[in-house]
Amino acid sequence: MPLNRRQFNRAFLAALTAGALPGLLAARSAGAQAIELVEGRDWAAIKPPQKTNSPGKIEVLEFFSYGCTHCRDLNPHVHSWEKSLPKDVEFRRVPVTFGRAAWSNLARVFYALETSNQLDKLDQAVFDAIHLRKTNLYTEQATLDWIASQGVNAKSFRDAMRSFAVETRLARADTLARNYKVASVPNLVVDGRYAVLGNAVKGISGLLTLTDALIARVRQEKRGKR
Numbered sequence: 412m413p414l415n416r417r418q419f420n421r422a423f424l425a426a427l428t429a430g431a432l433p434g435l436l437a438a439r440s441a442g443a444q445a446i447e448l449v450e451g452r453d454w455a456a457i458k459p460p461q462k463t464n465s466p467g468k469i470e471v472l473e474f475f476s477y478g479c480t481h482c483r484d485l486n487p488h489v490h491s492w493e494k495s496l497p498k499d500v501e502f503r504r505v506p507v508t509f510g511r512a513a514w515s516n517l518a519r520v521f522y523a524l525e526t527s528n529q530l531d532k533l534d535q536a537v538f539d540a541i542h543l544r545k546t547n548l549y550t551e552q553a554t555l556d557w558i559a560s561q562g563v564n565a566k567s568f569r570d571a572m573r574s575f576a577v578e579t580r581l582a583r584a585d586t587l588a589r590n591y592k593v594a595s596v597p598n599l600v601v602d603g604r605y606a607v608l609g610n611a612v613k614g615i616s617g618l619l620t621l622t623d624a625l626i627a628r629v630r631q632e633k634r635g636k637r
Contacts (some may be wrong), residue, residue: 446620446621446624448621448624448625448628451608451610452608452610452611453607453608453609453610453611453621453624453625454605454606454607454608454621454625455605455606455608456604456605456606457591457592457600457603457604457605457606460603460604461587461590461591461600461603461604462603463501463602463603464503465501465503467499468499468500468501469499469500469501469601469602469626469629469630469633470500470501470502470503470601470602470603471496471500471501471502471503471599471600471601471602471622471626472502472503472504472505472587472591472599472600473489473502473503473504473505473597473598473599474505474506474507474587474588474591474593474596474597474598474599474600475504475505475506475507475596475597475598476506476507476508476509476514476517476518476596477506477517477520477521477537477538477541477548478513478514478517478541478549479596479597480542481596481597481615482538482596482597483538483539483541483542484615485597485615485616485618486534486535486538487535488615488616488619489504489619490534490535492619492622499630500626504521505584505587505588506518506521506522506584507584507585507588507593507596508581508584508585508588509588512549513549513550515581516548516549516550516551516554517537517548517549518581518584519551519572519577519581520537520548520554520572521534521537522576522577522580522581523568523571523572523574523577524537526571526574526576526577527563527567527568527571529563529568533558533561533563536561540557551569551572554568554572555568555569591606597615597618599618599619599622601622601625601626601629602625602626602629604629605625605628605629607621607622607625608621609621
């Protein structure tokens with residue numbers, strides 16, 4: 412019997428709590444297939460479709476910014492959701508700047524955390540510092556002051572923020588945001604073709620339910636081409 416959206420969400424959360432990965436994947440699959448996706452309400456076509464960086468897999472991108480309060484609300488759900496993704500799905504986060512100096516610094520923070528292997532430790536902490544404690548992380552010096560308070564070597568982190576690797580990733584992220592015509596965040600995109608809209612979902616975590624449904628749709632489309 413197919414699960415409705417409420418039943419799926421209950422099963423999803425119960426599986427997360429219990430750590431029941433097989434049950435979670437079964438509930439996710441059943442829930443995704445049960446959703447009738449409507450263009451313009453649940454998803455929009457990416458025009459033109461974009462080439463992904465994950466050959467042989469279904470790529471999911473999350474365009475986000477540490478400066479976005481809705482991204483902060485979604486982030487814990489995304490981390491739990493990502494841990495149980497099937498092997499044929501590749502998930503990647505892309506920080507956006509919208510040409511703002513402050514958000515450019517935040518994007519640089521994300522990539523510096525990633526390259527210095529501090530992302531798992533401090534990712535949510537950055538969101539919370541900005542949105543809960545109103546900490547200024549919009550300039551390099553303010554960021555370094557805060558990062559030192561988290562027990563991270565400020566000089567090493569400054570070097571990471573200014574590194575060629577981070578500059579390169581920033582440039583690529585800006586190009587992706589332009590190519591995908593990202594106008595707001597959070598913005599989830601599946602396989603370079605489908606943007607998740609979620610105009611009818613209740614609660615920001617409902618975006619992930621739709622994302623699963625679009626992943627299932629892409630998987631079926633790929634199988635049909637074989």
